[in-house]
Amino acid sequence: MGAPDRRVGMRFYGGHCMRRLYAVLFTLVAVVSTGLPAQANPIDRLAPGHWYKVPGSFMKDVAPQPYDSKVRNIIDAWSGAAFDTKRHRLVVWGGGHNDYWGNELYVFDVNTLRWQRLNDPYWPAKDFGWGVGVTVLPDGSPGSRHTYDGMVYLPVQDRLWESGGSIWRSGNGVQDTEEFDFSTLKWEHKLRAPHAADGVATGYDPVSGHVFMYWCGWLTEYDPVADTWATRGQAACNSSFVGAVDPVNRKFVVLGRGKAYVYALSSSGSIARQDLGAVGDGASVMMNANAPGFVYDPAIGKFVGWAGGTEVYTLDLSVSPPRWSRIPAAADNTVTPTPPAHNGTYGRWQYVPSKNVFILVNGVDQDVYFYKLSSARAASPTSGSSSPAPTASLSLGVDKGTVVSGSGVRLTWNGGNVSRCTASGGWSGAKAVSGSEGVGPLSADRVFTLTCSGSSGSVARSVAVSVTPAPSTSSPPSTSSAPSTSSPASPAGGGVSGPAKPVLSSPGSGVGVRVRIAGAAFSDTDAGAT
Secondary structure (H helix, E strand, O other): OOOOOHHHHHHHHHHHHHHHHHHHHHHHHHHHHHHOOOOOOHHHHOOOOOEEEEOOOOHHHHOOOOOOHHHHHHHHOOOOEEEEOOOOEEEEOOOEOOOEOOOOOEEEEOOOOEEEEOOOOOHHHHHOOOOOOEOEOOOOOEOOEEOOEOEEEEOOOOEEEEEOOEEOOOOOEOOOEEEEEOOOOEEEEEOOOOOOOOOOEEEEEOOOOEEEEEEOOEEEEEEOOOOEEEEEEEOOOOOOOEEEEEOOOOEEEEEEOOEEEEEEOOOOOOOOOEEOOOEEOOHHHHHHOOOOEEEEEOOOOEEEEEOOOOOEEEEEOOOOOOEEEEEOOOOOOOOOOOOOOOOOOHHHEEEEOOOOEEEEOOOOOOOEEEEEOOHHHHHOOOOOOOOOOOOOEEEEEEOOOEEEOOOOEEEEEEEEOOOEEEEEEOOOEEEOOEEEEEEOOOOOOEEEEEEEEEOOEEEEEEEEEEEEOOOOOOOOOOOOOOOOOOOOOOOOOOOOOOOOOOOOOOOOOOOOOOOOEOOOOOOOOOOOOO
16 A cells, blocks of 8 residues: 555645634634724814815816816816715716816715716717817717806706706807716706806706706796796896705895896796895805805705805895805814815805715815804804704795696605604605605695604694686587587697707617707807817
């Protein structure tokens, strides 16, 4: 019998040792990963009146490669942003004219404090000749453009919405409207705006779920459910403002470059443009600023604006005349944000509901900033005392106050500093802290109540809907055998008339293509852009 092959035993012994070593290492890794606390988000510790700079938070670090220096114009060239409240992200999109060809989107996550590029640009657009303005590219995505204040986040549809702008590479103003689906990372083209081009200002109304847009004296309203536009007013032409909606006082404010206007929102009819006529410390600063940061803060029920430096300004529409208040930074604040972009801040100053802070970015090669404001500082800006937590707030609205029996209504609500909501009265059940819901058919008058609560307290709102009897459909007995001479009813139409949306297909090609060359009806006001 031959000697045993020791190599087999050695292999077995070695394998046994390696398995034991792997087990020990796995145990150590598990202990370390579960035993260490998660790193706290510094935004959660931000004190009222203080700024915070996120170190190393340059948007350009996630730009397409090879890097194009024109990426800086995604922010520098008249472009804004919106805030995705579901994922807690600032969404930035811009470029256009002769400034940048790429149409990719960027997001900054307030939980991870990191930038991410959601998609790639349409690379062939880089080689478009001067004067070419393709609004819808062969891959179905919209062409790059100055976005101004033309973007909002639609919380019910969970989409980014944009309209108007100045297109790459011609600079022509466009009326296109599109939505970006965050789940599919695809664009969907909607009905074109009846009045839009470069320099639009928009505001999302959580009560109606609609978008109000101002351009060159025109006020228009977009319904994202029906995909329809309605023209609500016309006045003397001036543009390049920023806008926001106060859902509680039912006002849409646009301002900047020496003007400040207000619209009293209603469900139908024409709405007159009125001078804001605000007073107080900051009225001239905000009105004369070049597209400053301007958003509504539901925690304090006021607009909050930023035009540079460490101070902010609040606008209270619950008093007459409306009043601005200057809110200085805390005495021990040590952080100062970078100056506003030369061509305006637009939507890159946004309120973050989940953190009760504001986010700001002024350049692709600059850090992101956060600012904390509290209701106590806003009410008493000179007080040196510490500020309590913000109070709970809630707006609840209905699209129609009176309906015919058998019809329905749509309720829209938006809660601030609350974590749960419950419906009662004409509806019931747990509800999200913000949203929109259709209710009906209704056969009798109803009162709809929503109660929301959280660590900041509880708040309730109610709206009433009146129901009228449906008109009789029976006809009186005929007194003549003569045939009727009435004309057939015309088919009902909806929205503002205009060109139908082209189908995204090319017959016989098998490829979905839609290309539109922007007309020269409107020229860009920033012809000197480089």
